Amino acid sequence: MSLLTSLARLRALEEGIAQPIATVRHCHLAERPMVLIPLRMSGEAAAPLAALLGTRRDDPRLLVVTQPRNRDLRFAWAADLAAELLPYIGSFLAGTETVERKNSDPYERVLDAPQILVPNQAGIAFIRLLGRSTRFRRAHGPYPVPPTVPLLGRWLTYFGERATHPGSSLMTAVTEELGRHWASGQSGLEDANLAALTAWITTGPSDDAEDPLVWPPAGPATDPGFDAEVLAPAIEAGAAERITEALRGQLEPTWRLMWQAVDLLRELPEGASVEQRWEQDRGSFSAMAQHIAEGAPPQARRDGAVAAASRLARMERAQAAYEVQRAYDDPLVMAEYRLTGEAFAGEVVETEPEHSEGEGRSRKLRPLVVVKTDDPVRLAPGTALGTPQRRAQGAQLVEARDGLVTVKITKGMGRGKTPAPGSVPEVGERVCYTSLTDDFQGSPALPEAEATPWTHGGPPREYAPSDEDALEEWS
Amino acid sequence: MNRLDALRGTTPPKPHDARAIAALAANPGCARRALLDGAGIDKDATARHLGFPAPFGQSPFAITRGNAFEALVKADGCAELLRMLREVLELPVAEVAYHDVENVGAHLRHTHTRALIDRAARDEHDSGTIYDHPLLGLEIAGHTAYLEPDVVAFQLGGRFHIVEIKSFAVIDGQADPAAVAAAARQAAVYVLALRRMLRELGHDPLRVAHDVVLVCPENFANRPVATLVDVRRQLAVLERQLSRMTGLDRLVEGLPEELTFDLLPGEDGLPTRPAAELADALRRTTARYAPDCLSTCDLCFFCRDEARQEGACDLLGRQVRDELGGVASAEEALGLADGSRAPAEGQEEIARLLRTAERLRRECLA
Ligand code: SF4
Numbered sequence: 054m055s056l057l058t059s060l061a062r063l064r065a066l067e068e069g070i071a072q073p074i075a076t077v078r079h080c081h082l083a084e085r086p087m088v089l090i091p092l093r094m095s096g097e098a099a100a101p102l103a104a105l106l107g108t109r110r111d112d113p114r115l116l117v118v119t120q121p122r123n124r125d126l127r128f129a130w131a132a133d134l135a136a137e138l139l140p141y142i143g144s145f146l147a148g149t150e151t152v153e154r155k156n157s158d159p160y161e162r163v164l165d166a167p168q169i170l171v172p173n174q175a176g177i178a179f180i181r182l183l184g185r186s187t188r189f190r191r192a193h194g195p196y197p198v199p200p201t202v203p204l205l206g207r208w209l210t211y212f213g214e215r216a217t218h219p220g221s222s223l224m225t226a227v228t229e230e231l232g233r234h235w236a237s238g239q240s241g242l243e244d245a246n247l248a249a250l251t252a253w254i255t256t257g258p259s260d261d262a263e264d265p266l267v268w269p270p271a272g273p274a275t276d277p278g279f280d281a282e283v284l285a286p287a288i289e290a291g292a293a294e295r296i297t298e299a300l301r302g303q304l305e306p307t308w309r310l311m312w313q314a315v316d317l318l319r320e321l322p323e324g325a326s327v328e329q330r331w332e333q334d335r336g337s338f339s340a341m342a343q344h345i346a347e348g349a350p351p352q353a354r355r356d357g358a359v360a361a362a363s364r365l366a367r368m369e370r371a372q373a374a375y376e377v378q379r380a381y382d383d384p385l386v387m388a389e390y391r392l393t394g395e396a397f398a399g400e401v402v403e404t405e406p407e408h409s410e411g412e413g414r415s416r417k418l419r420p421l422v423v424v425k426t427d428d429p430v431r432l433a434p435g436t437a438l439g440t441p442q443r444r445a446q447g448a449q450l451v452e453a454r455d456g457l458v459t460v461k462i463t464k465g466m467g468r469g470k471t472p473a474p475g476s477v478p479e480v481g482e483r484v485c486y487t488s489l490t491d492d493f494q495g496s497p498a499l500p501e502a503e504a505t506p507w508t509h510g511g512p513p514r515e516y517a518p519s520d521e522d523a524l525e526e527w528s
Numbered sequence: 529m530n531r532l533d534a535l536r537g538t539t540p541p542k543p544h545d546a547r548a549i550a551a552l553a554a555n556p557g558c559a560r561r562a563l564l565d566g567a568g569i570d571k572d573a574t575a576r577h578l579g580f581p582a583p584f585g586q587s588p589f590a591i592t593r594g595n596a597f598e599a600l601v602k603a604d605g606c607a608e609l610l611r612m613l614r615e616v617l618e619l620p621v622a623e624v625a626y627h628d629v630e631n632v633g634a635h636l637r638h639t640h641t642r643a644l645i646d647r648a649a650r651d652e653h654d655s656g657t658i659y660d661h662p663l664l665g666l667e668i669a670g671h672t673a674y675l676e677p678d679v680v681a682f683q684l685g686g687r688f689h690i691v692e693i694k695s696f697a698v699i700d701g702q703a704d705p706a707a708v709a710a711a712a713r714q715a716a717v718y719v720l721a722l723r724r725m726l727r728e729l730g731h732d733p734l735r736v737a738h739d740v741v742l743v744c745p746e747n748f749a750n751r752p753v754a755t756l757v758d759v760r761r762q763l764a765v766l767e768r769q770l771s772r773m774t775g776l777d778r779l780v781e782g783l784p785e786e787l788t789f790d791l792l793p794g795e796d797g798l799p800t801r802p803a804a805e806l807a808d809a810l811r812r813t814t815a816r817y818a819p820d821c822l823s824t825c826d827l828c829f830f831c832r833d834e835a836r837q838e839g840a841c842d843l844l845g846r847q848v849r850d851e852l853g854g855v856a857s858a859e860e861a862l863g864l865a866d867g868s869r870a871p872a873e874g875q876e877e878i879a880r881l882l883r884t885a886e887r888l889r890r891e892c893l894a
Contacts, residue, residue, distance in 0.1 A: 059848040060865060060885045063858045066839065076892065096590030098697030099748055121589075185699065186748050240819035240845035263583070277585030285588050354700045388888040392881065429884065526749030 055389040058236050066238030071253040075234040076385045078321035081222035081331040083168035087141050088113075088311045090172055090304055091179055093273040094121040095280055099182035101130050102275065105304040106137055110312040117300050119293035128198045131187050135201035142167050142208055146342055166331075166338040169212055169224040170315070172247045172271035172307060177226055179273040181213030188351040189522035203351065210352050211341045218368060220330045220375035223338060227314040228271075234321065247271040247310050254317060269303040271310070279303060324382035330375070354522075377491045381441040387485060394431025396487030397458060399424045406477045407470070408461075418470065420462045420477045421451070424484060430458055432488055439490040443476065448486060460486055531780045532567040537790025539799075541568030544673035549666065550713035553762075553769045554824040559779050560813040561825060566668070566776040569789055571826035577791055577799045578807055580829035583822070594695040601693050601743055601752050606658050609691065609743065612754035613682055616741060617689065619656070624684070630661035637663035638674060642725060648683045649731040656684035664721035668773060677718050682741070688726075690718045691741040691754075698744045698753055708742070708757070715740040716762035720770075738763060787812055817842050818849075853878050 061072040085108045094100040102121055107113045114137055118130045148164040171177050188206025190198040212224040232244045237253035244250045248268035252259040261267040265276035275284070279299075287295040356364060380387045380396070390396035403423035410419045430453040432438075438448040438460060447464030467473030478484050544565070552565055564571055575582050601609050605626040613619065632640045641662040648657055659682070664675045682689045692715045696707040719740060723733035739756045746753035789809055791799035810830070817835040821828040835843045839858040842849055855861045855878060863869030864879040865886040871879035 056851050056881055057885050057889065059844070059851050060861075060882060060889065062844045062848060063841070063861050063865075066843065066858045067862055073893065094589060095587035096593035096695065098699060098745070182699065238844070240843065241847075242819040242822065242845065275587065277587040277590075280587035280589055281585075385889070385892040388885075388892050391888055392885055427887070525747060526751075 055392070057385075057389050057392055061236035062238060065236050065253065069238070069257045071235040071237045071250075073234065074236045074385060075321070075379075075383055077324040077383050078318055079233060079324050079327065079379050079382065080225060080230050080318070081168065081327050081334070082315065082318055082323075083165075083222075086168045086170050086315065087138070088170045088308070088315070089138075089176075089180075090271065090307050090311065091176055091183070091273050092275055092300065092304065093179055094118075095275055095277070097121075099179065099186045101127060101134075101183065103300040103304065104134060105301075105308050106134075108141065110308075113305075113308050115297065115301050115304065117297045119296050120288065120291070128190075128202060131183075131202045131205060132199040135199070135205035138205060138208065139201055145338070149339070152336070160336075160339070160343075162332075162339045163335050163342070166223060166335045168222060170311060171224065171226050172311060173226045173228045173245050175245075176271070176273050177213060177216045177224065180209050180224070181216075184209030184211075184213055185354075186525075189525065204345070207345060207351050208341075214352075215334070215337060218337075219372040220378070221334050221337075221371075222327075222331060223334050227311060227318075230318060231314055234318070247307065247314070251310050251313055251317075255313070268306055268310075271307040272304075275303065324379070326378035326382050330378070374491060377489045380487065380489055381439075381444065381491070384441075384485070387441065387487065390487055390489060391428045391485075394429050395489060396485060397424070397426045397428040397430045397432075397453075398483065398485035399426030399428070399456075399458075401425075401478045401480050401482045401484055402457070404477055404480055406472050418466060418472060420466055420472050422448075422460045422462065422478055422484070424458045424460060424486070426456055426458060436488050437490060438486040438488060440484060440486050442478070442484055446476070450486075458486075531783075532563075532776065535563060535567040535780075535783075535787065535789050536569050537788045537792070539570065539573075539789075539791045539793055542570035542573075544568070544666075544668055544675075546675050546677060546714045546717040549668065549673060549675075549717045550710070550762075550766070551824045552668075552773070553713065553765045555816060555818065555821060556765075556769050556772065558814075558816040558825075560810065560815040560831070561827070562773060562776060563779055563783075563813055564789065564827075566773055567789070570791075573791060573799070574789065574806070574810075575826045575828075575830055577801070578803055578810075578830050580827070580833065582826040582828065584826070590695075597695040597745055597750060597752070598693045600750060602660065606660065608752060609754075610658065612743065612752060613689075613691075613741065616754040616756055617684075619684060624656040624658055626658050626660065628660040629663065637661070638665055642729070645683075645688075645722070645725060646729045646731075648688075649686075649726060649729065649735065656682070658682050664718060664725060666717065666721040666724065668770065675718065675721055686735060688722060688736045689739070689741055690715050690722065690736070691743060692718070693743045693752075696744055697747065698755065699747050703744060711742055712740070712757050712759045713762045713766075715742070715757065716759040716766050719759060720763060720766055783812060819843070819845050 058074050061074050065072045087106060087108050089104060089106040091104045092102040094102045100121055101118055103115065103117045105113050105115050116130055116133045116137070118126050120126050145163050145166050149161040150164055151159050152162045153159045171180065184206045186206070187202050188210055190196075190203045190206065192198060192200040192203070215221050216224045216226075228245055228247050228250055231250050231254060232241070235254050237244055237250055238258065239249065239253065246262060248271070249258070249262035252262050265278060269279065270276050283299045284296065287299060380390055387396055387398075391398060401422055402425045405421040408419055408421045409416055411417050432450050432453060434450055434452055436450045438450055440446055440448065443465060445465040446462060449461045449463050451459040451461050453459075462472075462477060466476040548565070552561075555561060564574070572582055610624055627644060629637055629641050629644065641659070641664065644659060645662075662677065664677065665672045666675060667673075677690075677692075682691055692711055694707070694711050696704055719736055719738060722736045726735060727733040738758060738760045740759055741754050742757045743752050743754045745751065787809055789806065790801060791806070792801040794800045807830070811834065815831045815834065817828075817831040817840070821831060825831075832843065841852055841856060841858055841861060852861055855864065855875065860869065861882060864871055864875065865882040867883060
């Protein structure tokens with residue numbers, strides 16, 4: 054969090070309503086998102102209790118395990134969940150485009166991908182565990198399960214992992230997304246409560262949000278009072294109908310909040326780089342579908358050393374790119390960098406479009422621009438700069454003094470003797486320059502998986518799920 | 529009557545359990561909490577009476593599951609536990625004695641535990657023993673808190689180990705970090721209590737290992753798995769906090785003579801003290817609310833309400849508070865930001881930043 058966000062939180066506290074901390078939407082929002090609210094049995098690691106899900110707000114599907122300790126019912130529930138999710142996922146596999154790649158074969162990428170919306174981070178963690186507890190099951194042999202169950206497990210594992218990828222929108226927690234766009238007048242900890250956060254954004258803080266009788270928790274944990282007074286007696290009595298209706302009552306308020314959150318996010322115009330990140334999501338999703346189609350084994354229990362290191366490197370790069378892109382897409386995010394002196398904005402007061410450096414054949418066009426700014430610039434002469442107004446442009450800081458910054462344009466003004474029209478800002482134009490640039494090193498030279506050094510456990514064995522995996526208890 | 533006892537008045541003291549003692553270290557800067565805990569006040573009852581009940585319910589399913597798991601681990605004289613201890617401590621133990629201290633009856637348990645531990649510490653033959661249901665004591669601000677761990681002290685080779693049984697799952701070698709941290713804090717309380725007992729008995733306290741054995745269900749089944757957890761850091765924090773509590777006298781001195789947090793329980797045990805009066809009394813002590821209180825202290829909703837009324841920056845979390853470095857209220861910070869308030873000495877830098885931040889926000893949202 055930055056001081057800018059802290060200030061917004063203070064303002065929210067004072068005015069009694071959340072304050073915007075973004076001017077555009079930084080996540081992809083599907084036309085037909087799958088809203089999924091899972092509930093877990095208290096005290097168990099990954100025993101499902103219920104889920105409310107669907108792609109249409111007027112048509113939620115409720116899946117309930119009416120006897121949570123019954124293993125068969127639990128797998129039946131997983132099969133029901135698969136019957137809802139797998140067709141949704143599959144519906145995106147038909148339309149593809151061919152993508153050409155440098156140094157590699159072209160591949161097929163889906164035109165659109167699924168998007169699963171979950172209330173909070175804990176919900177995502179639970180989905181990941183559900184994936185872990187189902188992906189090694191088998192349709193044959195002792196304890197057979199419906200074949201859709203292990204397939205569902207692989208997809209849930211995939212979505213759970215992809216959710217940790219910065220900037221990915223395939224599966225996201227709506228409290229996180231709301232919190233990226235609005236600052237409430239409460240702490241980040243309390244923002245994890247969907248009812249409380251939505252109240253801050255729409256009507257102002259409400260004590261009801263923390264009252265489980267008014268707004269039951271958004272899962273995956275249930276309200277202990279509900280467990281004691283409603284659920285336990287109903288389970289004791291074996292009253293399936295009562296259990297189902299009670300859980301519906303616990304889930305429906307959150308269902309409404311989820312769609313309200315979708316509406317709130319949809320009102321924001323989409324940021325310029327969102328499509329690019331979604332394209333990467335589409336690529337990743339296509340690769341996973343391909344993987345499954347080719348009959349690859351389920352994801353390993355744990356990453357090997359090389360896989361873990363390259364995953365970490367990928368995540369770091371994605372994080373850096375995500376931060377730069379958000380700043381370029383959104384002046385309010387860029388303002389954080391202006392506050393710390395890594396960016397500045399202001400009006401162009403002077404230009405020298407035909408300024409050049411060098412003589413004869415090595416003579417190069419280097420237009421100069423002087424910007425008047427009130428921002429506290431903390432950049433050294435020679436620093437490479439980029440600008441959201443002309444993303445292809447490269448520039449360099451010449452000097453910064455008394456609120457006047459001289460910038461030299463080094464790239465993106467054409468090859469002629471005079472700059473291409475529009476490539477040099479004109480006097481009076483408002484511009485912003487920053488040392489943040491979307492210029493990342495390629496992936497570090499990690500050894501191929503087969504060449505894992507022995508210090509890191511030697512080459513990983515391809516994960517072959519064992520009988521034990523398939524028969525693992527789920528109690 | 530001791531001043532701390534006067535703060536509690538006629539309300540019976542609430543014994544500290546390991547969880548409560550572990551939580552003492554959660555907000556060491558809070559004088560209100562230090563006083564209430566030092567005086568053995570039932571914070572949960574206090575919060576309920578104030579109309580701000582704590583949000584810490586536990587599901588009956590979780591309780592049942594926890595008990596069932598503990599029973600499984602301890603079944604047949606802790607046979608399963610012994611198997612794991614052999615593995616995790618790499619001990620070549622064939623036979624281990626089992627002592628269930630609970631058999632002696634509650635009032636004798638502490639003395640009996642003491643005697644057993646003393647004997648074990650002197651034992652030259654050094655045979656291994658598991659002690660189930662021991663009762664340990666720990667001095668907190670002049671009162672002895674009795675700890676009834678669901679833990680077992682395991683002794684072998686002259687060393688004692690605290691074993692803690694928890695029902696959160698370890699999945700593919702990983703567990704919820706928050707749950708592990710909480711278990712480590714609690715186990716540290718037992719380590720400390722056992723160490724102090726050894727010291728009183730004239731033995732080397734360091735014979736209690738700082739590695740505790742944490743037993744949890746593995747993956748999705750009920751099968752227990754044991755892991756060693758190093759609790760040195762938690763021990764250090766705990767000891768620091770406990771030594772601060774002995775300095776409670778100074779906190780008490782600053783309080784008005786007649787101040788009390790007595791709930792004045794009636795014949796039926798229910799509080800008769802006017803809630804508003806109790807709230808006023810509490811407000812005479814300085815709290816240090818932080819959002820973390822919401823998961824660690826029974827009084828959290830009361831203190832949060834107070835922080836709201838004061839418009840304190842603390843409400844927004846430590847990070848915001850740290851960033852505002854020394855600007856305590858929202859009103860003050862916003863005044864500095866829009867220039868309506870002149871910075872006090874030492875506030876020039878933060879005021880400059882806030883003014884710039886305010887200008888940038890206005891510009892971007894215009
Ligand atoms: S809730 Fe109140 S009394 Fe408890 S630690 Fe926090 S500030 Fe102190």
